[in-house]
Amino acid sequence: MSSIQIYTDGASRGNPGPGGYGIILMWNNHRKEISKGYRLTTNNRMELLAVITALEALKKTELPVQVYTDSQYVVKAITEGWLKNWIKTDFKGGKKNSDLWKHYHRIAAKFKITMHWVKGHATNPFNNRCDELATSAADGKDLAIDEWYEANEYEK
Incomplete structure (x- = not known):
């Protein structure tokens, strides 16, 4: 059984600032690119939203x-158990991005996921392409609103 390969990257112009994510989904001979930009967000939110959006795009959970x-x-949040602890303590202490982490936790339960860290801005062509997609999305027009972030985090 072949696995689905997902490459993701997030970017923001300022932190917070305009941001975006880029995704490449690959399975057998199929390849799909996805990107989206937001008017005000953070780099970490875009990194995590890229993974969530990629998982949501999958049709095969098996x-x-x-x-x-x-x-x-x-x-590290996923592989080193930070997320499990954050969920167990209901994000006590003001852990950031709880909305996205809760969403990731719900959707990830449907899949058998292995996380891999790759060095950014290096020799991986898929990571580099995701970076191009993310930065282009952040620089785009008609940017979406990261409603939860703007309502809950930006004013803090």
Whole structure:
């Protein structure tokens, strides 16, 4: 059984600032690119939203999923148990991005996911393409609103 390969990247112009994500989904001979920009967000939110959006785009829950990201924040939260602890304590202490982490936790339960960290802005052509998609989305027109962030985090 072949696995689904997902490459993701997030970007923001300022932190907070305009941001975006880029995704490449690959399975057998199929490849799909996805990107979206937001008017005000953070880099970490875009990194995590890229993974969530990629998982939401999958139609096959029975196949193993390999996620490649240059975000140590995302990889370590998942592989080192930070997320399990945050959920157990209901994000006590003001952990950021609780809306996205809760969403990730719900959707990830449907899949067999293996997380992989890749060095950003290096020799991985898929990561580099995701970076192009993310930065282009952040620089785009008609940017979406990261409603939860603007309502809950930006004013803090």
